[in-house]
Amino acid sequence: MATGKDRQKQLAREHHERQLKRRIEREQKAKKLAVVGSTVGVIVVVGGIVAATALLGGDSESTAAAASPTPSAGVPTPEGSPTPENTVTPAAGPKAFDAKTGTCDYVADEMGSVKNVGLPPKKIKPKKLPATLTFKTSQGDIEIKLNTDKAPCTVNALAFLAEKGYYDGSKCHRLGNAQFPMLQCGDPTAKADGKGEADGQGGPGFRMAEENLQGATYKRGVMAMAKTMAPGTTGSQFFLVYGDIGLSPDYTPVGTITKGLDILDKVNKAGVITPGPAGDGTGAPKESVEIKSVTTS
Template identity: 60%
Template sequence: MSGKDRQKQLAREHYERQNQRRIEREARAKRNAIIGTSVAVVVVVGGVIAATTLLGGNGTSSATAASATPTTPANPSQTSTAAQPTAFDPAGGTCGYVADTAGGPAKNVGLPPAKVDTTPKTMTLKTNQGDIVIEVSAEKTPCTVNSFAFLAKKKYFNGSKCHRLGSDQFPVLQCGDPLAKADGKSQTDGRGGPGYRFVNENLKDAKYTRGVVAMANSGADTNGSQFFIVYGNAQLGPDYTPFGKVTKGLEIIDKVNKGGVITPGPDGTGAPKETVEIKDVTMSSKS
């Protein structure tokens, strides 16, 4: 092989490696840039503008075009000058919640108590479609469960509607935005929260299989009140706190899924035709 032929071969191999890396990056981004809340960010990559949130509210204002990763924080509250939430401290039995300074729409109810109860619990979502019972892991996700117990006591979720139903590729029902209209028209569904945020938990080897309940977020440690229930097997990276498992009522989600969405976004997701309204949320110690 001549020197010129060798150079051509090396150039071709280099191009093939670059192309393979690009394909892998795009596939990874499509898997991970699915579930988000809060503020949309405009990102310019390769001359293409993509409006992204990690698990956005609905198909029109969310992560439907998220094939790129932002290079700047998706949430102003994640900057180094803002107060940061802290993980569970076993010695003191406390979690550190902080105000969300991103400026998104919120139903403010104050901050959860720092002191956490880690005894096993069951959370029941009383909906217009029936009860959905979730066994939550206060031991593995103490800050998350403590937040839900606080919000349930404040009647925070009462009257809220699950605003986003997934697709075959993204089998989840997303709830927890107290301001969502879930009418297939609202451009702000999925941006509401409680006015505070807390840390990610239980991410090691996290899997999002049928029945798993996990937190939606807009980046690391930006958890608020939005969550999603998986009714299939969602191929997501370990970026969303899995804090419970449905033990009763999963057939309700299946029924809602069969009904489809009102106005599908580019990713096939949208507000469900079968409205799911949360009437009340209760948290009880597991018997």
């Protein structure tokens, strides 16, 4: 005959099992949420404006463009309203650039498949940051004029990752379509062969706050950073826009493409190998885009 203590132990065990199950489910969903932050997402049409359900990236990038299904930021996660357990809150997340001290905040994050090359330097001098970024790819050079003044911590992180060879040999893993015209890159673990469900889950082992969001738009020629639905989850993944996307202003516009839009048009014309599992028509590009190296100036 069961005693009161036995019943308490059973209830505690069942509670623990439920918590563990919910945690596993959240992690599995997070790894599939990235639209441009990290993995795949669901594209919806709202009032004629096409948006995508978060990321541009899988988990914290974990990072594809992670897009919001509504014009407002901070939308609820698929599990419901944001809570300390399933979202990164502004209080717990990385802080914005502190202009007085010249300090950026990079928070360690081991979610997803990590290629860890260390943390970028936190103390920066914006005027000494690079003004341009060049991706030397298998399809040709893609040059970016960086928004150094408005996104100093993001530019600093990109320059750091470029210097460490983080992007070298990586493949752009997700190509959009007419409704979501972008090419997502920045996952060093992505296979981009149309078979890798884990594509988009790779990250640098850290995350940072979003920048330059006021009035942000994602029109042809914009380079923006991917993230999940939660704030403060920008990592290494990014998306290059070759059309106009009606996303909410939640993803750091880090630069403008000054050379290489013809490459994106060519890749877009070739289409995807196989549409991804989300059923949104996006997937690995048939015209493979491999980043050979990245330089700054």
